[in-house]
Amino acid sequence: MIQMYNVSKVFSNGVEALNNVNLHVGKGEFVFLIGPSGAGKTTLMRLIFREELPSSGHVIVDGRNIERLSACKVPYLRRSIGVVFQDFRLLDNRTVFENVAFALRVTNAPAADVEKRTRRVLDMLGLGHKKSFTPLQLSGGEKQRVCIARAVINNPSILLTDEPTGNLDPDMSLEIMDILAEINGKGTTLIVATHNSQLVNKMGKRVIGLVNGEVSSDRPKGVYSYS
Template identity: 50%
Template sequence: MIKMKEVHKTYGNGVVALSGISVDIQQSEFVYIVGPSGAGKSTFMKMMYREEKPTSGTIEINGVDLKTIKDRQIPQLRRNIGVIFQDFKLLQTLTVYENIAFALEVTEEYPKQIKRKVMDVLDLVRLKHKARFLPHELSGGEQQRVSIARSIVNRPKVVVADEPTGNLDPATSWSIMDVLEEINDRGTTVLMATHNKEIVNTVKKRVIAVENGRIARDELRGVYGYES
């Protein structure tokens, strides 16, 4: 599903974010990306949805080379990669339903299909009863669940979650993990960057630890080896 080979990333100011990253991630895996602040996790995650391009090396997702893909092809790529952000990034003037539907409207789906798909994902994240609410009327956990619903409404093969529980209290964080695990159980590959040591050590999945731009360790059902 995801192949990175000798990926290097140096920013224009000379900062080396990634240095020789090579990793294979299979379909339906759930992988934590962990490491101290400044280790390169965010750059690693941004590479997945072509927010950043490698300076050298190759990245393939489902057979698509992200380094050589043309700019006009990026929207199509991102329909197969759901992205969940720490700060939700919801459109504040749109309802819950409209925020999720927007991701489908740009693909020119039929209205009946849009309604069915939006209500299906709202059911999955247990927010059908708040379809007509605005984001500011929701709790932080509810907003994150809307963000998750929006990320999967196109039924992507991969979900990239960048610190999805970072702004949430412990109880809410566990509810978000329940949703992510359910998505993964349905066959979607999940990559989750996190500082939450308790979650990583309790819900044991593959752990890729990044340190100083390199993979420090890669363990199936590993533990979080860093202080948050």
């Protein structure tokens, strides 16, 4: 599903974020991405949904070479990828329902479809009763669930989550992880970048360690260790 060949990324200010990364993530896999801050985890994810282009090497997502993708096709790539951030990135002046429906509306989905699918995904994430609230009235865990709802409403084949539990207490972190595992169970390829060692150890999934922009470890059913 995701392949990286000798991928390096050097930013215009000279910072080297990734160095010769080779990576294969299969369809439906659950992968933890760990490493110290600044190791290149976020950059690696941004390459996958083509917010960045590699300085050298190739990134292939679902058979599409992202550096050869024309600008007008980028939106369609992104519709097949859900993204969840630590800082939520919700629109505070819109309701929970509108925040989630937004992702469908921009794809020109028919109104009846938007209504039905938004309701369904909100119910799935236990947010049905909060659909008229604004993000400011929600707890951290609820906000993160709204983000997940927005990320999965287009039925993406890949879900990228960058520190999804970074702002949450341990109980809520576990709850979010269960939700992500459930989504992965339905066939969505899942990448979770995290610093939460307890969760990584508990889930027993594939763990890829990144240090200084290089892959330092890649273990199936691994534990939190990137040395």
